[in-house]
Amino acid sequence: MDTSELLGVSLVSALVSAALVGAVVVGALLVARDALLGDYPPAIRERYGPQSERGRRTAAAAGLLNLLVLVAVPVGGVLALHARADGPLGFWPPFVLGTVGFLAVTLFDLLVLDWWLFCLVRPRFMVLPGTEGMPEYRDFAFHVRVLVPRPVPWPLVAIPGYGAGVGAVTCLVEALAG
Numbered sequence: 001m002d003t004s005e006l007l008g009v010s011l012v013s014a015l016v017s018a019a020l021v022g023a024v025v026v027g028a029l030l031v032a033r034d035a036l037l038g039d040y041p042p043a044i045r046e047r048y049g050p051q052s053e054r055g056r057r058t059a060a061a062a063g064l065l066n067l068l069v070l071v072a073v074p075v076g077g078v079l080a081l082h083a084r085a086d087g088p089l090g091f092w093p094p095f096v097l098g099t100v101g102f103l104a105v106t107l108f109d110l111l112v113l114d115w116w117l118f119c120l121v122r123p124r125f126m127v128l129p130g131t132e133g134m135p136e137y138r139d140f141a142f143h144v145r146v147l148v149p150r151p152v153p154w155p156l157v158a159i160p161g162y163g164a165g166v167g168a169v170t171c172l173v174e175a176l177a178g
Helices: 003-031 042-048 053-084 092-121 140-147 154-177
Strands: none
Touching: 003 053, 003 092, 053 092, 053 154, 092 140, 092 154, 140 154
């Protein structure tokens, strides 16, 4: 398998992951506007009040669906890589696949869901009742501070960490399969 095949499979896997995570997020907000209340700026959360029971149930379901996406899509990607390889994949190709995939999800979340939809477009399903017109909906910096908290930017560290997890699990499965 050459580099172009690895990057091709990784990019397709990344696009599928980002699209599915985006669909889960938008779907959750369409079911319950307060499903992702914990991700809103503090002033909006404070004005809105406690999360509804429907919001809590929807958030839990969305979390499980996103977990399924973050497990199933790399499995499919690793299987696609195996189909192109002449032997065991080892660590690095699955690492690249996982890292590219999680980076795509992170960038899609920041650029499309947070900045474009939440800060600029502000569709009705993202605006919590009673918080309409709050300036915090336009706070682009809030989303960067969440992505790069101090002192440790753990969301950014999670990107190669996820890739390392995909690589390690692939190595383990290959070792057990003989």
